[in-house]
Amino acid sequence: MDVLVSLIPLVVCDDSNMARKQVLRALPKDWPVAVTEAVNGRQAMDAIRQGLGQVVLLDLTMPEMDGYQVLSALRAEGLKAQVIVISGDVQDEAVRRVHELGALAFLKKPFDENDLRQTLAGLGLLAQPGQAPVPTRLATNTAIGFHDAFRETVNVAIGRAAALIAKVLGVFVQLPVPNVNLLEVGELHMALNDVGSSQQLTAICQGFIGSGIAGEALLIFHDSEIADIAHLMQRQSAEYSDLEMLLDLSSVLIGACLSSIAEQIDVVFSQGHPQILGQHAAIEELIRANSKHWKKTLAVEISYSLEGHDIRFDLLLLFTEDSIERLTHKLAYLMN
Known part of the structure; x- marks a missing residue:
């Protein structure tokens, strides 16, 4: 006679299709759960209110309602969900805040099956040995496109970069959901010309190349905020100019972002x-030197802001059209 297994209601909440698929694949095969997927915090809260989220695997950076807001809402409504945060925002302050808001554990993206199993076991959430067999769990057949796979890769990278900037400046960096678009060369030209001609912006550019993938990274600062940035960096010497400071900050942020992307795709x-940009490298030179590659450009737009300060800087990662095929090949294992 078969013994019925009581399934644990589980909500997997992440705005990325790929991230949800990775979580579903990593769930222990012997864990008796009934899964509900949510693409933002509002959907997650609706599911939890319906009793579908005894356990919640929760992303932080999402549109509409983020993970911090979900944790706050759970506390405000007195809902008893056991939450494990899985996030690319790896700032020490982010980890501290989610624990303060009631999360039981924090897993850093990317993670593997052993990380999740050990975390669940440590919290006593896995089934005990000797229980009835677990019903076969339906495999997820969600198709993952290049756009979603690449955006999630970038999401992890900007979290790593933010953690470094947070330590350098002694602040909490508020992370955005990155925008990923394919731009025609005319759109790119207009966007870069706006940056190059502005008297209120300073842009740092840095080229990169490797394994058939190439492009330019642009970090854009608002001139009115540079003095505040200098104060946060505790500049001690007048000989350390604004431009030197911005170049150093750019090197940290761009370098961390690119190295994380490279690590994830094994290049x-x-x-x-x-x-x-506009001094040592004019915008026209940047476009002319790359025009043969830039019929279309894979553009990633990230806007960082610093909590408690009126400071924002924008990072543009521009990948040549020729790079897209190579990136797609490198991301194929994530898309399957």
Whole structure:
């Protein structure tokens, strides 16, 4: 006679199809769960209110309602969900905050099956040995496209970069959901010309290339905020100019972002020296030198802001059209 197994209601909440698929694949095969997927915090809260989320695997950076807001809402409504955060935002302060808000554990993206199993076992959430067999869990057949796979790769990278900037500046960096678009060369030209002609912005550009993948990284600062950035960096010497400071900050942020992307797709990027756009590298030169590659451009737009400060800087990662096929090949294992 078969023994019925009581399934644990589980919510997997992440705005990325690929991230949800990775979590579902990593669930222990012997864990008796009934899975509900949510693409943002609102959907997760609706599911939890319906009793579908005794355990919740929760992302932090999402549109509409993020993970911090979900944790706050759970506390405010007195809902008893056991939450494990799985996030690319690896700032020490992010980890501290989610624990303060009631999360039981924090897993850093990317993670593997052993990380999740050990975390679940440590929290006593796995089935005890000798229980009835677990019903066969339906495999997820969600098709993952290049856009989603690449955006999730970038999401992990910007979290790593933010953690470094947080330590350098002694602040909490508020992470965005990255925008990934394929731009025609005319759109790119207009966007870069706006940056190059602005008197209120300073842009740092840095080229990169490796394994058939090439492009430019641009970090854009608002001139009105540079004095505040200098204060956060505790600049001690007047000989350390604004431009030197911005170049150093750019080197940290761009380098961390590119190295994380490279690590995830198993390539090595060679990076040029960061330069001030419009001074050492004119916008026209940047476009002319790359025009044969830039019929279309894979553009990643990331806007960082610093909590408690009126400071924001924008990072643009521009990959040549020729790079897209190679990136797709490198991401194929994530898309299957």
